[in-house]
Structures are given as structure tokens and as C-alpha cells.
Amino acid sequence: GQNIDQPTEMTATEGAIVQINCTYQTSGFNGLFWYQQHAGEAPTFLSYNVLDGLEEKGRFSSFLSRSKGYSYLLLKELQMKDSASYLCAPGGGNKLTFGTGTQLKVEL
């Protein structure tokens, strides 16, 4: 079965750095995705990790530790438009299982 845990809500200040953690238990793991979802819209792809370590992509970075079943998404130089839900989604086979998402609120 699948079990994904991430914080429900986080608040951060514009210009700051925030780290969103995700722990997971999944069968047939073949990589972990992070998606961003604004209210009423479909998710958009942010990052993918299949090997342990840090993947950097502009202001966003994602880290994976397969042995610990742990990932985090790091957002730097926060902007107001980063206020959204961030979904951790481990992949198994050709399926994704989504966590409940972390609602990030960026304040002035």
C-alpha cells in the first residue's frame, strides 16, 4: 500500500527559504515527483528524483533519500505567486500516488 505524510500547512515570508518535507512508504518505488497546484487548477510538474541526493532547478530544489523514504522540496527567494499547494507523489510502476499536499502561504 501507499502511505504519504507531509505537513498540511506552512507559512513563510516573501524572499525567505522554505523546506517542505515528505515521508512515504510505497511499493515498487521508481521515483518521486513534486507538483505545484494552485486552487482550482491542475497540478504542474516541479521536480523528479529517482536517485538519492539533491536536484536543483532554479529556485526549486528537491532531495531524496530512498533508504529513509524521505524527500523534501526547497523553495528559495519566495515570491507571492509561490502560494499554492505542493504535492509529494512517489511513483510505483506507471502510477503516481499523491499526498494530501502542503498548503504554502507566502506573506509580505
Add this chain to the structure above:
Amino acid sequence: GAVVSQHPSWVICKSGTSVKIECRSLDFQATTMFWYRQFPKQSLMLMATSNEGSKATYEQGVEKDKFLINHASLTLSTLTVTSAHPEDSSFYICSANSGVAGPYNEQFFGPGTRLTVL
């Protein structure tokens, strides 16, 4: 590239009627399409996996006779909610991947369809 469209973007219907939602891959051939449902402030829940030319695989707890899925071509999958009831009101999202071998097989999401059943 890798654009997925959905139609309609929103629909309001009366209880007991059927609603069809289309999902199209516009610039690639989608060997597999996925249908998700999302209730307010909840996660995306996978309903079914649809492969072109074969029957869809439904997740546990999803009624296949209520949610009919047809994947007739490599660019089109449809979800029909039959005899819709107010509890079926939700945000329905499709995604598609091309099945091309690579570092990962990313799913590309459609914009979603907001269904409201009165």
C-alpha cells in the same frame, strides 16, 4: 510540447443525468491516460488507468459501471459519469504519458473539469 486538454472545463447537471468528460493529448500520443478525482482540500485520488484499445483498470472502491472510461485512440480518453448524484460533484483531472522510455515517465495533466451535480 506535451499539452493535455480537457473538455468541458466545468459542467453543471441535474441529478440522474450522465456527463461525459473528454481528455485529449494535443501534441503527443498517449499510450496511457489516468483519471483522478479531487474533493475540496483533499488529495488527487486515482480513479482508473486507461490504456488505448483495452479496458481500463479501476482502483479499489471505484465503481466501473458508474464511471465509464473509453480510450479509443492514442489521443483521446473519455470519462462518463453515469446517473450522477450530488456526491459525485468534484474536480476531475486527467493526465497522460507517452510511454516513451526515458529517465522517467512524466504524467502531463489536463486543466481539470469541475462537475457540479444539483
